[in-house]
Amino acid sequence: MRNEIDKLVKEKDYFSAEDDLRRIKMVQELLAERFPFENLDVLLKVEDPITPKFIVEKMLLKGRGGLCYELNALQHLLLKELGFDVYLATATVSTETGWATDRTHVMNLLWKEEKLYLIDSGFGSNLPLQPVELDGPPVHSPAGNFRLQTCETEKGSIVLQSENDKGWNTRYAFFPEKVGWEDLNRIKTEIHNSPKSSFNRELLIARMLPEATLSVNEERLQLKGIEGEDQRIMFTTDDEMLRCIKIRFSESIYQAAAHYVRMKKKGRENA
Template structure:
């Protein structure tokens, strides 16, 4: 596809306009608009569909069909957008550590982006669910960094980096990485595991997340919708019927499915 047409369609999808010269301001504006416009979701996996992460498939799903996706789709799309804009960008492999203790080793099934700007390294990640970055953070350990939503920091410990988010309960690990590049073949393999392996957490639960304005976050896990305010306080709503679930997907995330759509996961065992 012609680069200008590709970028025009993408910017229309996220509601962004303005200059297209590589800059930190543009990177932050795109990141913020992307996470507020394109929901993180694993619904196609629960519908028994294959997850293709080639550019044509990602563009068709996230831009043309106005759906969402997970890290290999979200950051895959952003990677190509930034490349076409002239940014120096590299996909980096990581292990998601949310809700995981340090003595547990999760699979390396996450990808985010490293962006070089005027001699400085910045990290962008629009594909890590309810804690996706809404602005880039600099690759400088042990300093607190404000974003459009939560405060972040990067720790460097024993040769590993830990991206952390500050919640009311304290600092929480988001992911662990070593700055190793994640080439296409590794992304393909990790995507296959994530979307098909019986022990993948994307197969045993429904997950949808999207950032809102004023620091808000909306996260749907199975039958519970959580609205987190800018102070990190969550307000939760229970979902009682499949019909209500489809209504919430449409109202809160602009994701529309036909009446009667069923998502195949143990977390959605409705009362008879």
């Protein structure tokens, strides 16, 4: 694993940064560039347990992305290997219709000089791309402005918020409590099997670009620029979707998507 980490951090000239928070920011940027948010293992019913070995093989060696419990598990392994005393925690996501399933989002937390920082590489294309200090100043990324606030809710005492034209909107809430790898497998089981899960219904791949966010589902490609520009390309066939994925994502993600399309087609034929 160390060799793979060395290759990654050399790409970002990681050791040129003297400040720890700047180094963590570089790791987050690298993860956003290389490992998209994608739910293909859910759709392909890959039930392997989440372990360090599984994460290294799937992501570092095969070049796949994943959901929060995989992306932030990889982030956890990288930051631990680089000497940061981060720990895993879980949050409950806030949606337009209320709270999502309890504690099914994973992220990393870090205490540094008596300040708490959120470090999240697994929230789709809604990433701050840098550590967010509790009750500190807002941070900015291509996805917008974010802040971390002390706020008592039924789902936690801390909330991550993003800014929109109506003000600050809560994205998720959590208690700053450490969880183990077994919790990642609890979340994976929930995401794979629950009828409430939004990730076991159709394909979703999302990533951050330097000046925009990009997402693909089975209907369209969407690009959202930092200045509010919105570009949408609709798909009329699965082949159009696959061509889009092949152009914009890794070969391993394309192959997984093609496998999913074949499974879906076979299911329709057998129905």
